[in-house]
Amino acid sequence: MARMMTPKEAKGLSDETVVHVLWLNAGLSCDGDSVSLTNARLPSIEDIALGTIPGLPKVAFHWPLIDYQVGEEFIEWFWKGARGEIDPFVVVIEGSIANERIKTEGYWTGFGNDPLTGQPVTLMEWIDKLAPNATAMVAAGTCATYGGIHAMQGNPTGAMGLADYLGPNWRSKAGLPIVNVPGCPVQPDNMAETLTYLLHQLAGKAPMIPLDEELRPAWLFGKTVHEGCDRAGYYEQADFANDYGSPKCLVKLGCWGPVIKCNVPKRGWMDGIGGCPNIGGICMACTMPGFPDKFMPFMDEPPGAAVSTRAIAPYGNLIRSLRAITKHTADKEPKWRAPSTTLRTGYRP
Ligand code: SF4
Ligand code: SF4
Ligand code: SF4
Incomplete structure (x- = not known):
């Protein structure tokens, strides 16, 4: 075409x-x-x-x-x-x-x-x-x-x-x-x-602006808040904040990030600094066509979040425990790095 x-x-x-x-x-x-x-x-x-x-x-x-x-x-x-x-x-x-x-x-x-x-x-x-x-x-x-x-x-x-x-x-x-x-x-x-x-x-130097179905620039609104959030690792490990001031995932405090189209956590607000959930604020879906009615009351856990956090809990808790073991191992130097009268690196001429 x-x-x-x-x-x-x-x-x-x-x-x-x-x-x-x-x-x-x-x-x-x-x-x-x-x-x-x-x-x-x-x-x-x-x-x-x-x-x-x-x-x-x-x-x-x-x-x-x-x-x-x-x-x-x-x-x-x-x-x-x-x-x-x-x-x-x-x-x-x-x-x-x-x-x-x-x-x-x-x-x-x-x-x-x-x-x-x-x-x-x-x-x-x-x-x-x-x-x-x-x-x-x-x-x-x-x-x-x-x-x-x-x-x-x-x-x-x-x-x-x-x-x-x-x-x-x-x-x-x-x-x-x-x-x-x-x-x-x-x-x-x-x-x-x-x-x-x-x-x-x-000026004739760019093709027709690509827009999505809600007339947004497609390259700016194609990903969810969750996909760019600094706290997504906590979500994956089922590690959720129960009060503000925690660095963990804010979904139980009302964050709608998993389903919201917005690049702010990736892009930040000014000069790359900030970005709602990155700095402790829930995503209240302010970019969305259904805002605000479909996302209120703002500080309540989103309906879908109760299901998804329960579903991810067994996986997240298991993975977190296993990673704790691996993290402990990864946090140590290999045992051959020490003064010794013999070479212990496994080198074979
Ligand atoms: Fe996703 Fe919100 Fe949790 Fe970030 S704070 S990981 S956007 S649910
Ligand atoms: Fe983006 Fe608005 Fe959510 Fe902030 S509250 S992450 S600007 S949709
Ligand atoms: Fe813009 Fe309306 Fe939000 Fe004010 S309330 S910042 S005019 S979108």
Whole structure:
């Protein structure tokens, strides 16, 4: 099967083209994903914004967290996108999308004012205006990807993620699907790396971004927390922590790591440091589409864990005892390493 055309092949972008990034943090959000991205190192946001990465197109961020422009001057870039006066541009959504259609007055979200009415422009309205002209749409963080905390059962806003709103089969005018980078907050390097990939793709230097069935970058979300956890050796030996402060496996304290798609224990949080269970925090499944409802109450042992820990106990306890013997032997030097009048190494001329 022939690979899909990249946007550059499809549109013929020149090397001088500036890619605008319109960052809408107007969703139901704590801005944690914006703050998280400032900690990225691979690459850093400064490297992307200042054009120090070879092969990357010029990028202009219109992002409240780092932009010098404010007020109407800042918002004008979003109106330009809506009017189709800038091209190409990537829209980043941060925060969940409140359903503004279920109420008769007021608004749940707002980002700038409509000059005609003087009323705030809701996130839903911005998505409606920008999506038809966008080259790519990216959801940053679990609120924007799947609804997250604000989309819990019983919430009054009808909150949802970007693909819930536009539909999972939405495609940009350049043929790109929505790109979801979940996490609460998003892991900084996961977000920076995804943006970098997309920018390379827009420049015609990378094939279509590989996504999984939930629209996540496949290379970032293909493994479970458990598969990368520093404590996995304890699990295998059925050695479980009963309280915090222990270096052992946290499954009985509520860790969902065995079934959660997230690379944070492998990647760490900042500069490779940290990573939830590695440093003593249970994995509460913050990257997952079912978060938080399907994983609550957070501090309880997951239902499947009771079965799996019981099943692994006989094997783990036996292996641990046998390894204790082997470890004792392996921890000693061979007996011939001593001053002696005879050679005791077994050497035969
Ligand atoms: Fe905040 Fe988490 Fe939602 Fe991001 S995903 S906006 S960090 S609550
Ligand atoms: Fe797996 Fe969690 Fe235990 Fe780590 S702490 S080994 S992720 S169950
Ligand atoms: Fe979220 Fe678990 Fe990944 Fe930590 S390890 S970021 S809690 S999914």
